[in-house]
Amino acid sequence: xxxxxxxxxxxxxxxxxxxxxxxxxxxxxxxxxxxxxxxxxxxxxxxxxxxxxxxxxxxxxxxxxxxxxxxxxxxxxxxxxxxxxxxxxxxxxxxxxxxxxxxxxxxxxxxxxxxxxxxxxxxxxxxxxxxxxxxxxxxxxxxxxxxxxxxxxxxxxxxxxxxxxxxxxxxxxxxxxxxxxxxxxxxxxxxxxxxxxxxxxxxxxxxxxxxxxxxxxxxxxxxxxxxxxxxxxxxxxxxxxxxxxxxxxxxxxxxxxxxxxxxxxxxxxxxxxxxxxxxxxxxxxxxxxxxxxxxxxxxxxxxxxxxxxxxxxxxxxxxxxxxxxxxxxxxxxxxxxxxxxxxxxxxxxxxxxxxxxxxxxxxxxxxxxxxxxxxxxxxxxxxxxxxxxxxxxxxxxxxxxxxxxxxxxxxxxxxxxxxxxxxxxxxxxxxx
Amino acid sequence: xxxxxxxxxxxxxxxxxxxxxxxxxxxxxxxxxxxxxxxxxxxxxxxxxxxxxxxxxxxxxxxxxxxxxxxxxxxxxxxxxxxxxxxxxxxxxxxxxxxxxxxxxxxxxxxxxxxxxxxxxxxxxxxxxxxxxxxxxxxxxxxxxxxxxxxxxxxxxxxxxxxxxxxxxxxxxxxxxxxxxxxxxxxxxxxxxxxxxxxxxxxxxxxxxxxxxxxxxxxxxxxxxxxxxxxxxxxxxxxxxxxxxxxxxxxxxxxxxxxxxxxxxxxxxxxxxxxxxxxxxxxxxxxxxxxxxxxxxxxxxxxxxxxxxxxxxxxxxxxxxxxxxxxxxxxxxxxxxxxxxxxxxxxxxxxxxxxxxxxxxxxxxxxxxxxxxxx
Numbered sequence: 001x002x003x004x005x006x007x008x009x010x011x012x013x014x015x016x017x018x019x020x021x022x023x024x025x026x027x028x029x030x031x032x033x034x035x036x037x038x039x040x041x042x043x044x045x046x047x048x049x050x051x052x053x054x055x056x057x058x059x060x061x062x063x064x065x066x067x068x069x070x071x072x073x074x075x076x077x078x079x080x081x082x083x084x085x086x087x088x089x090x091x092x093x094x095x096x097x098x099x100x101x102x103x104x105x106x107x108x109x110x111x112x113x114x115x116x117x118x119x120x121x122x123x124x125x126x127x128x129x130x131x132x133x134x135x136x137x138x139x140x141x142x143x144x145x146x147x148x149x150x151x152x153x154x155x156x157x158x159x160x161x162x163x164x165x166x167x168x169x170x171x172x173x174x175x176x177x178x179x180x181x182x183x184x185x186x187x188x189x190x191x192x193x194x195x196x197x198x199x200x201x202x203x204x205x206x207x208x209x210x211x212x213x214x215x216x217x218x219x220x221x222x223x224x225x226x227x228x229x230x231x232x233x234x235x236x237x238x239x240x241x242x243x244x245x246x247x248x249x250x251x252x253x254x255x256x257x258x259x260x261x262x263x264x265x266x267x268x269x270x271x272x273x274x275x276x277x278x279x280x281x282x283x284x285x286x287x288x289x290x291x292x293x294x295x296x297x298x299x300x301x302x303x304x305x306x307x308x309x310x311x312x313x314x315x316x317x318x319x320x321x322x323x324x325x326x327x328x329x330x331x332x333x334x335x336x337x338x339x340x341x342x343x344x345x346x347x348x349x350x351x352x353x354x355x356x357x358x359x360x361x362x363x364x365x366x367x368x369x370x371x372x373x374x375x376x377x378x379x380x381x382x383x384x385x386x387x388x389x390x391x392x393x394x395x396x397x398x399x400x401x402x403x404x405x406x407x408x409x410x411x412x413x414x415x416x417x418x419x420x421x422x423x424x425x426x427x428x429x430x431x432x
Numbered sequence: 433x434x435x436x437x438x439x440x441x442x443x444x445x446x447x448x449x450x451x452x453x454x455x456x457x458x459x460x461x462x463x464x465x466x467x468x469x470x471x472x473x474x475x476x477x478x479x480x481x482x483x484x485x486x487x488x489x490x491x492x493x494x495x496x497x498x499x500x501x502x503x504x505x506x507x508x509x510x511x512x513x514x515x516x517x518x519x520x521x522x523x524x525x526x527x528x529x530x531x532x533x534x535x536x537x538x539x540x541x542x543x544x545x546x547x548x549x550x551x552x553x554x555x556x557x558x559x560x561x562x563x564x565x566x567x568x569x570x571x572x573x574x575x576x577x578x579x580x581x582x583x584x585x586x587x588x589x590x591x592x593x594x595x596x597x598x599x600x601x602x603x604x605x606x607x608x609x610x611x612x613x614x615x616x617x618x619x620x621x622x623x624x625x626x627x628x629x630x631x632x633x634x635x636x637x638x639x640x641x642x643x644x645x646x647x648x649x650x651x652x653x654x655x656x657x658x659x660x661x662x663x664x665x666x667x668x669x670x671x672x673x674x675x676x677x678x679x680x681x682x683x684x685x686x687x688x689x690x691x692x693x694x695x696x697x698x699x700x701x702x703x704x705x706x707x708x709x710x711x712x713x714x715x716x717x718x719x720x721x722x723x724x725x726x727x728x729x730x731x732x733x734x735x736x737x738x739x740x741x742x743x744x745x746x747x748x749x750x751x752x753x754x755x756x757x758x759x760x761x762x763x764x765x766x767x768x769x770x771x772x773x774x775x776x777x778x779x780x781x782x783x784x785x786x787x788x789x790x791x792x793x794x795x796x797x798x799x800x801x802x803x804x805x806x807x
Contacts, residue, residue, distance in 0.1 A: 135564060135699055174697040177565075272801035289553040289594035290567055344665070381591050390552070397550070398663075404672070404800030405665065413793070414800050 033340035034332030036260040042321045042331030043267055044252045047097050048245035053090035053325045055238040061087045062231040069210060069224050077207040081190050085303050088183065090325065092307050093314030100269030103244055103251040109170060111237050114297060116179035118188045120169060121226065123217050125195055136175045143169065144222045161225040163233045181233050189227045191300040198293050198379030202302035265412040267334050271315050272403040272414065279311055280396035288389040293375035304374040305367035312360050316353050342409025352402040356395040363388050479733040479795070482671035489674045490651050493727050494544060498641050501537040505637040508534060508630040516623035519614030531606065532712060534633070535599060535704050539716035543681030546673055547650035548643025556594040558636050561703050562688055567595040572604055579621050589628045590635070602629045607706040672797050674728055675787065680802050681721045682784035689714055689757060690777040714757030722749050730791035738794065741786065748779045
């Protein structure tokens with residue numbers, strides 16, 4: 001079919017739909033599936049709006065940290081912690097863009113790496129944390145207390161703590177849990193370790209850890225430098241990603257380089273991979289199976305319930321092509337396409353997403369009520385809490401299956417990634 | 433016709449290179465870059481239908497191997513008890529042998545990460561590996577220092593961490609040279625824990641077996657897809673589950689067992705290395721995957737111009753089975769030379785890609801997400 005005849009067909013369908021809708025006294029209904037280019041434009045607009053909101057909230061966080069450092073007190077620390085929690089709300093909604101979009105996935109490690117060995121950054125409670133870990137020579141390197149330390153064959157000069165120095169800590173010595181930047185580094189600096197285990201309570205770092213006049217735990221000047229560098233770097237990183245999703249940004253360009261089916265598959269890859277391997281697996285199931293509070297996503301602040309909840313909210317927004325942020329976005333979506341071309345599969349996703357939202361919301365409501373924080377839910381012997389988490393895991397796995405059915409229904413293909421040797425042979429050493 | 437023949441040969445060559453990991457090094461082996469001529473005129477068997485694929489996988493592979501794991505696990509508690517009562521070399525040897533049988537039986541089903549193995553985290557509870565962050569050692573140390581004998585009560589261990597419940601924790605107790613399992617006072621609490629773990633492994637493998645085989649269990653669920661089935665809406669979705677298991681298995685073997693040997697950045701101990709069972713684990717993994725690969729017979733869907741892939745796959749299985757997984761030669765090697773770790777890894781990876789991106793498409797299956805996605 002030529003483009004002209006296709007357009008005429010769409011116009012006729014539109015006219016019919018509007019006529020029918022008008023006769024029913026309802027809002028106009030657009031019959032026929034949306035075009036891929038329109039879906040992908042709206043997808044890019046969503047990403048731009050969401051990352052822009054995450055940037056705005058990161059700037060708010062940076063300002064509240066300035067206020068805290070200007071006058072460290074319980075109140076200003078609480079305000080900074082609230083700003084951190086608020087900054088997580090828009091960011092977590094963006095996570096559905098990560099898998100599938102290489103531009104995002106390559107960048108993500110700078111802002112949301114987890115879990116981390118916090119002893120790399122600052123003082124820790126040795127009784128619970130331990131002195132060393134075989135896999136990580138930097139387990140208790142404590143850059144805030146040490147002006148230089150060895151990074152493999154080289155010495156890292158950390159006499160002045162700034163953005164460049166802390167960025168060098170990420171994956172230092174090829175250990176993933178060496179994390180120097182991003183939300184979780186800032187979270188640790190604001191809350192400190194949660195020493196309550198699976199009991200009630202989050203981290204209780206005192207504001208005086210940043211008070212130059214009555215400094216606790218030493219090195220307050222360097223700790224202040226670290227916190228400011230980390231919050232400034234978070235703003236820089238989010239500025240970069242918000243820019244990457246502008247109309248001429250590299251994320252949109254990379255996406256549009258693929259053919260239409262690849263572009264649509266990217267949308268579903270993001271949703272399916274976040275649902276299953278990442279959120280259901282790494283972030284939720286492992287923690288409850290190990291009953292280890294260190295395995296909860298926001299382990300210092302006890303904000304995990306919100307992070308998981310907004311992951312799901314974001315996935316539903318991407319699926320439906322609608323986001324009510326500072327700049328509301330609403331337009332053609334992959335859900336509409338699926339409802340037109342594979343209605344059973346689309347309904348399955350709609351239903352699965354509703355169930356998942358209900359299960360994760362139950363966790364959020366329970367945690368927000370103060371009755372049981374996420375780290376208490378995953379405790380050994382807490383049958384009620386364990387079940388709430390595992391129910392959400394099951395719902396996320398079903399959601400991934402439902403998304404998979406849409407992949408099949410739209411005749412798309414999710415790329416099964418090869419290992420590094422295929423994608424980048426240089427990453428793997430030659431045979432011994 | 434000439435142009436088409438050239439195209440086919442070039443396409444075959446290009447695929448073989450890609451499937452072998454773009455590795456043209458001499459050690460990659462001849463088969464990695466060979467471009468066999470397409471078979472012409474051979475009678476093609478009927479493709480195995482999606483329903484038949486599922487049925488074959490369940491009856492010929494899954495149920496027998498799940499039963500094998502259950503039977504092997506049932507021998508563990510008595511063997512642990514004998515060691516703890518007598519501490520004799522004969523009892524130790526018996527426990528070692530029975531432990532090996534369970535580990536090998538588990539390796540043969542490790543990649544069936546759906547259904548009863550997925551439910552309640554049974555897979556992680558039976559075999560918590562890989563463990564790059566050392567959960568087994570750390571949590572076992574805490575449990576041993578607690579000396580809480582309630583752990584022996586029925587169901588008590590099942591409420592503890594997955595890292596404490598299965599084979600790696602039992603292995604850590606069996607291989608502790610400072611305080612070996614035995615009748616002495618020093619090992620008293622360790623024997624209580626070891627007994628609880630052995631009993632727990634029996635419980636878990638029974639639950640997995642029951643979950644597969646009971647009426648309306650997972651086998652029935654796979655065999656009877658449809659609109660009212662809460663997991664599989666059609667026969668293709670059920671078949672995808674089986675093919676996904678194959679892809680996951682090849683991924684696990686390549687990335688977790690083989691890749692750490694050639695990528696110095698990856699610090700991961702091989703499975704059950706304390707018991708020197710890493711080669712047995714590799715051999716069991718490869719044998720099992722080959723058997724499942726043959727059972728589902730994705731190759732029966734290949735069009736005539738892609739039949740050369742069968743030859744490539746055959747050469748790859750031969751290479752994987754000729755290796756002991758650690759740079760040496762397998763006992764029953766069919767190749768004279770020893771495949772290098774790099775070749776074994778590349779071929780495993782290539783086979784995974786072929787199943788995921790070529791054979792599944794030829795079989796009209798849409799493979800989606802699995803638990804290895806994410807970080």
